[in-house]
Every structure is written in structure tokens, then in C-alpha cells.
Amino acid sequence: MANDTHSADTETAHGAVDAAHGAAGHAEAASAGMPQLEFATFPNQIFWLMVTLVVIYLVLSRVALPRIAAVLAERQGTIANDLAQAEELKQKAVAAEEAYNQALADARTEAHRIVAETKAEIQADLDAEIAKADAEIAAKAAESEKAIAEIRASAVESVHEVAKSTAAEIVGSLGMSGDAKAIEAAVAERVKG
Amino acid sequence: MGKIALILALVIVAAATLFLQPEHAGLAIHPMDQFEISPLFGHGDISWYTPTNVTAWMAIAVLCIILLLVVGTRRRAIIPTRTQSIAESAYGFVYKMVEDVAGKDAVGFFPYIMTLFMFIVFANFLGLLPFSFTTTSHIAVTAILAMLVFLTVTIVGFVKNGTAFLGLFWVSSAPLALRPVLAIIELISYFVRPVSHSIRLAGNVMAGHAVIKVFAGFAGALGMFAFLPIFAITAVYALEVLVAFIQAYVFTILTCVYLKDALHPSH
Structure with a gap:
């Protein structure tokens, strides 16, 4: 136009x-x-084309391309770094979780141990108390038995005495004189039987 | 927003066709005038150093490249801005292409290939602006670009491989009797490379621009029915946007393929 x-x-x-x-x-x-x-214009075009290409080449190779390459490399590095950091954080999180689980398990076993220990202690105390009580009961029972035996012995003695004296009185009142020795033997015979 | 703009454009087109009838509605189509080279100052002859519209539009391309790749990345942000993101995508796009197609040992040529790609892509897209001049539509420009690639590849091939580079033409997997014939074919195809490389780019760009101008000429002649060629221009323009990128891509990837041949000449 x-x-x-x-x-x-x-x-x-x-x-x-x-x-x-x-x-x-x-x-x-x-x-x-x-x-x-139009071949007359060829030198002109070729000259300016060469100038253009040289300028573009210099600008690209000296400034533009190294800069873009650096930016791309830097971005690649940043991305790689971020990924590595994320991986590290993830590892840390996993380690923390493991430590937490370990602590939980430790606490649980410790609690179990304490429970068992306490139980055993209480059982031991209980056993000791029971044994002591048993012994006391046995001692008391023996004492009582002894007292009962004494009482019984004194009662038997009294029965002997009463029987002897009663027999002697009965014999006396019947008008017969018995000698004391024979009466005693007879009473002992009867009471025993 | 887009809908409103579209309706507005249609209304303006309709009004223009109704009220701005050309005084003499003749078929005046000059599709090639847009490619004419003229001096920026005065009307003298064009010698090799004269600043012309070629100079101006190449300078604008350089300016755009600097704006995108240098000014756009000045903050060196880890989280890029939009412009820096585009610059990084362009870098990654070409770098990956060089690495994948030409091999890891070709990354030394990356600045060179990036230069070619950025220049072609910006020249193509700037050429799509109305009233602009497309430097890559000229065979002189694309031929120089292709010759630079051809010379680079040939020199690198001989420097890196010595005479083993000639193995590129000697198809050792073919039967012995066929090899000389294949060698001739390979040799011809090798020397045709810069021709196809340059004509493909200039031809595609020039053809699209010329077609748009032809349709524009129809629009001037058709009066009321000018909207038909205008829609056609829109469609061709969309295609041209694709072509602008694809041709830059094709030129660059072919450069990488040729470079791979130079670095690893075995078939």
C-alpha cells in the first residue's frame, strides 16, 4: 500500500x-x-541481513541465552532443593511418629510392669497377713484346747472326789464299814468304765 | 468482547462497502508491490549500504527479539512473568529441538540455531502486520540463511570427521553395484538442500502475502459483495499465521537434521 x-x-x-x-x-x-x-537489491539485502544476524547472535550468545539458562538452572535447583527438603521433613515426621509410638509402647510396658509389681507386693503382704492371722488363730485354738482340757481334767477329778465321797457315805449309811482303799479302787473302776 | 468486536467490524465493513464506493471500480491488483524494496530516505539508487525498508524491518525484528529475550528476562525471576515465560518457552523449544534432532554434541550450535529461528519467526510474524515488509519473503535473504547453514554443515562435517564425512554419500548398506549410482543421487540431493531450504521459506511466505493482496484487489472491485473476499482474506490470514510459525520451525528443524548428518555422517 x-x-x-x-x-x-x-x-x-x-x-x-x-x-x-x-x-x-x-x-x-x-x-x-x-x-x-531484482538482483540490484541483493547486495543491500545481504549486507543488512548479515548485520542483523551478527547483532542477534551477539545479543543471544552474550546476554539472553546465558541468562535464560541460568534462570532455568536456578529454578531446577530450587525445585530439587524444595523436593529434597520436603523429603527430609517427611523423614523427620516419620521418625517423630516412630519415636512417639516407641514412647507409647514403653509407657505401656512400664505401666504393666508397675501394675504387676504392685499386685505382687499386695499379694505378698496379704499372704503374710493371712499366715500371721492363721498362726494367731492356731495359737488361740491351742490355748483354748488346753484350757478345755484343764477344765475337763478338773471336772473328772471332781467327779472322782464326789463319787468317792458319795460311795463312802453310801457304804457308811448302809452300815457297812468299807475300807477306803477298796472303795477308791471300785470307784476308779466304775468311773473309767 | 470478541463478539462485540466482530459485530462492530462487520458493521464497519458493511458501511464502508455502501458509502465508500471507489470512484472508478476497476480491477487494480498489484500483489507484488508489497515486496518492493525502497530506500528509507529519498529516492536514489539502492547500493549495498543504503538504509531501506529491509533495514527498517530487520531492525524492528532485532528490537523485538531484544525486548522478548533480554528485557523480558531482566528480572531473572524464579517464578516467571508472562514475557519471561514466553522467552523461556522459546529457549526450551529450540534447545530441545537441537538436542533431540541433532544430538547432545550439537548443543554448541544452539546459539546459532536460536539466532536463525528467532530471526525467521519474528520476520514472518512482523510481515503479517498490515503495511509491513516481510524480509523473509525475499529469496536473497532466505538463500543467504540457507547458504550459511549449508556452509556450516559442510565445514563442520569435514572438520569433525575428515574424509569420513564423504561416507555420507557412500551408502554402505546398499549392494556394491548400486553404490556409485546412489552416491551420485546423494551428492545431488546434498547440493539441492540449500535451494529447497531457501525457496521453501521464501515461497511460502511470498505466496500467502500475494494471495491476500489478490483478494484485497477483488474486494475493491466487487463493491457490495466485498465481504466475500474479506472473509477469504481472514481465512488466508489465519493460515498465514500458521505458516509463519511452521516455516520457521521447518527451517530450524532441517538445520538440525543437516547438522546431525555433519556430526554423525554414517547412514
């Missing part, structure tokens, strides 16, 4: 030289068919 107006300008407004040039240009373009084949 711009070229259209430009060539129109050249042909109408400007001087003879310009007009001639424009006409020549058009003639050349028409004969060649396309501006791509």
Missing part, C-alpha cells in the same frame, strides 16, 4: 529524474515479474 502511493508520488509529483527512475523501476519489475528477482 505504502509502495503504491510512493510510486504514484514518484510518477506524478516529482521531477523528471525521479519519474524516469520510477518508470525504470516499474519497467524492471514488470520485466522480472517480481521484486524478489
